[in-house]
Amino acid sequence: MSAATAFLDITVMIVFCALAIGQVLSMVRLVIGPTYGDRILALDTMVINALGLVVVLGIHQGVQIYFEVTLLIAMLGFVSTVALARFLLRGDIIE
């Protein structure tokens, strides 16, 4: 059991590093992105990476309370992506 737990701990550290690198690279695309679509896409990717970070934090601490946080981040990310895209498409969010 201890060998499996040690392997899981190392893996969790690798995933933390991968998601952090993902956040930084998405932020680079958010800054340099030539079109509006790229910027919305980079923001969406950053929200999804943050969601993954919260999930992995829950695995790392071995608790279940991060479930609600994850669900809230997922809903807010979807609504904000759709609102931004709709503002660019129609010039208005709620017509």
Add this chain to the structure above:
Amino acid sequence: MTGQIIATYGAAICLLIGSGFVTVGVIGLLKFDDPMTRLHAPTKVGTIGIGMLLLASLLHSFALGESSMHELLIMAFLFLTAPVSANFIAKVNIHNRSCETPPPPPRDDTWSTLNAPEDDAPVIAVEKS
């Protein structure tokens, strides 16, 4: 006891697969050179990458002995909303003409996202290419 060990190893392998997909998707977002091509890569982050991380969380809760199925809810929500947001971003790309305009549809004059009434014509002209 053996089930717990298997679940822990399964969670670790799912985490590795998910982190690999997240890394590849984000590198694709940064390196591709066309807006529609860039749209392709990060949708994998949203489905397979985060799906594997949530599956690892599910397996880890089984390994801890306090099993929960909450993660399936988040997975279902993400799998439903990821194509919708990708479709919206593709429509923004077509609308801003930042990609090559697709061939005209068989029945209508033009794509509905490009079909602007006369009053909105200056708004279209101002928009960045």
